[in-house]
Amino acid sequence: MIDVVSAAWLADRLGGVRVVDVRDGWEFDGIGHLPGAASIPFDEFRSADGDVGMLPGRDVWERLLSNAGVAVDDHVVAYDDTHGVFAARFLVTALLYGHDPEKLHLLDGDFSAWNRERETTSDASDVVETTYEVSAPESTPLVDFETVEAALDDPEAVIVDTRDPEEFAAGHLPGAANLDWRELVDDETRGLKPRDELDAILNDVGVASDRRIILYCNTARRISHTYVVLSHLGYETVEFYEGSLTEWNARDGALVEE
Template sequence: MVDVVSAAWVSERLGDVRVVDVRDEWEFDGIGHLPTAASVPFDEFRSTEGDVGMLPGRDAWAELLSDAGITADDDVVAYDDTHGVFAARFLVTALLYGHDPAKLHLLDGDFSSWNREYETTTDASELPDVTYEVTTAEETPLVGFEAVEAALDDPEAVIVDTRDPEEFDEGHLPGAVNLDWRELVDDETRGLKPRDELESVLESVEITPDHRIVLYCNTARRISHTYVVLSHLGYDGVEFYEGSLTEWEARDGAIVRE
């Protein structure tokens, strides 16, 4: 599944992987970026129709990745400058559009942490002229409104709200546990906390491999990071509610307010 890789791992493979920078274009051009990186700003792979933050559509996705010099056979590493939360959304989008999850990697840390030890550049990257072919994933973590509603009564399911505690208190799904996605990252290293700390945080809210895990937030950005972390830790059966609270509330799903 999708994994998290170190800066050293990426540095050794810059010529063999496709690197994607999802920061704003002005950051990519003005501040600098990883060598060989392609710029695919976050706003470009969100839907411009309907609910903000939803998937961009198969054709739009294929065009974006083609322009970035990526093929469906490439190993891809994504990064941002926000602990990986926007980059994780890129990777989960790729997963949902059929890219092999074993070829999807999140940089552990972000641009700022990379910049402490490794080279950056403001030079334009030379990108190959390719065509990205979207495929249909053999398996998908996506679940819809009805599946999540049914999961509320499943004693084996843990419904996980990855927003911050204040948002959680303002309204959440019945029975949901709150795991702010930022609890999984270290502010100093800007990457993930050590594995034992991650497992301790997860276990504290009953997120364990023997449970069915259903993730949601507002528009699926924050759950993308949590999904990647759980995938990296080897969790199976993690479900991804793309519609999240945006759809849940629009369809009058039950809400608990603290």
């Protein structure tokens, strides 16, 4: 599973894990970054012309990780400065391209949270290039249009829309529950809310660990964060609709307005 790790956990392991900063390059260079972090800006691994949906493509991904000094057996910790939503997208992409999920970690909090109490630097990181090779994952959470369409009639499935309530009201999949991804993070700490609060929020919308959960948003960024959180909490059956509403609308999938 992809897990969420504390700043203290990471501080004790700097130098022993590969840290990836997915903010814009000017932020990495001009504002500073975690010691030893490699820069892989979100826009560089975000493409609609890749392998599936919004994935960047095998060749692009291998080049980015090789240049950032990531090896296939590295433990990787990703962070951003937006409560982890862009970093989560990086980690899910790594998962879908075969990186061991047990070695993928989201920093709880973000750059701003780390910067409150810990060292950052503007010095260039010493990165030794690798030869990263994509592999097929042992299993994949990806589901396609047809699978999601069939799940509309599955009483065991909970289809979860992770967009904000206004977007949800403007049009959502029939029977979907609305779980705005930001409900799971604390604006003050910039990390996840306490476990009991997370459980209450999830239970309120019917997202239970013994149910089949299918996630979607617009372009698979926001569901990445929710996917990582559910993975961290131990949910076992979480499916990831990569095409999300971009594909759903293009294929005239059914929508409901409120």
